[in-house]
């Protein structure tokens with residue numbers, strides 16, 4: 552297939568691109584290379600892909616890419632992705648995630664494609680208490696500027712399918728983790744801080760729950776949906792591996808052989824969603840996909856990867872320290 556992957560230099564997008572190239576697909580990537588984008592993630596496949604550094608809100612340039620690449624499938628990951636940043640400044644989230652998605656959908660519609668995979672998130676459903684799970688039929692009740700921007704992008708995909716017949720398939724995935732995740736997200740923050748003997752900020756009382764999905768599983772789930780899913784449908788992709796944040800931090804500290812005293816409870820994230828949980832039975836029944844990696848296996852592989860790639864993580868620190876100063880300011 553001729554694929555155009557937006558956000559392919561990001562954490563999940565690059566995992567998808569590596570898999571797609573491995574399967575023999577013809578891949579072009581468009582990425583703005585924001586602070587979160589990094590071509591190092593694509594080093595091993597760079598000779599096999601075409602890369603365009605571009606902002607997806609730039610319609611003229613996106614049209615030019617479509618004219619050159621003539622994609623059959625658009626795989627849309629590009630987004631501002633960090634909830635805490637959206638609380639500090641929502642503007643880039645609305646711009647890239649809403650306006651950018653609209654541009655990609657619109658150009659796809661006018662140029663004509665076979666499938667548009669719209670990457671969404673479990674956060675569009677809002678949060679849960681200790682019980683219950685979200686199905687694809689659950690109402691959307693997003694709570695942060697990030698999740699509102701993602702819900703808008705998700706609904707734009709619905710509108711382009713319903714109103715214009717663009718073949719859009721939507722994937723709503725749970726929290727990803729694994730190699731190459733930018734070290735502002737929880738699991739790499741724990742690893743980075745613990746490796747440097749620094750305090751690990753645990754928001755609130757650490758009881759908030761996330762469903763952790765190994766990134767290679769997420770990428771294979773998206774590939775399965777592209778190959779076997781149906782346009783107009785939504786597929787939840789999760790792992791059933793739910794863990795309170797404090798348990799995640801303890802698991803990482805145990806693997807690293809570090810003291811649990813490194814955990815420090817800090818001021819809670821405003822509007823902090825308590826729990827996400829996905830019912831992924833539809834993607835299993837209709838597409839034949841389930842996650843393969845247990846949390847125990849995935850977290851061990853992840854910690855090992857970071858320990859052997861500390862130079863990559865350290866490179867990001869100058870930028871991060873500025874952000875952390877703002878993020879944790881009272």
Ligand code: NAD
Nearest residue numbers: 558560561562563583584585587588606607629630647727
């Ligand atoms: P990421 O922040 O690691 O990567 C995002 C990529 O998009 C970066 O390479 C960045 O340069 C690029 N980008 C941002 N704005 C752009 C723009 N205007 N034009 C072109 N490129 C732009 O994010 P991620 O964690 O890999 O997430 C990828 C997608 O999956 C996002 O849509 C996110 O909302 C969604 N998602 C993420 C998770 C998760 O746990 N990380 C879970 C569910 C869904």
Ligand code: DAU
Nearest residue numbers: 632633634672674725726735736737740752753754759796
């Ligand atoms: O659920 C899918 C979503 O998962 C994606 O759509 C987002 O793009 C992705 O960033 C992620 O959002 P979260 O807010 O769940 O992930 P984050 O890694 O920021 O936080 C995970 C949990 O850990 C959350 O309950 C907040 C907490 N946390 C986070 C950080 C960064 C801490 O306690 N301390 C921290 O330093």
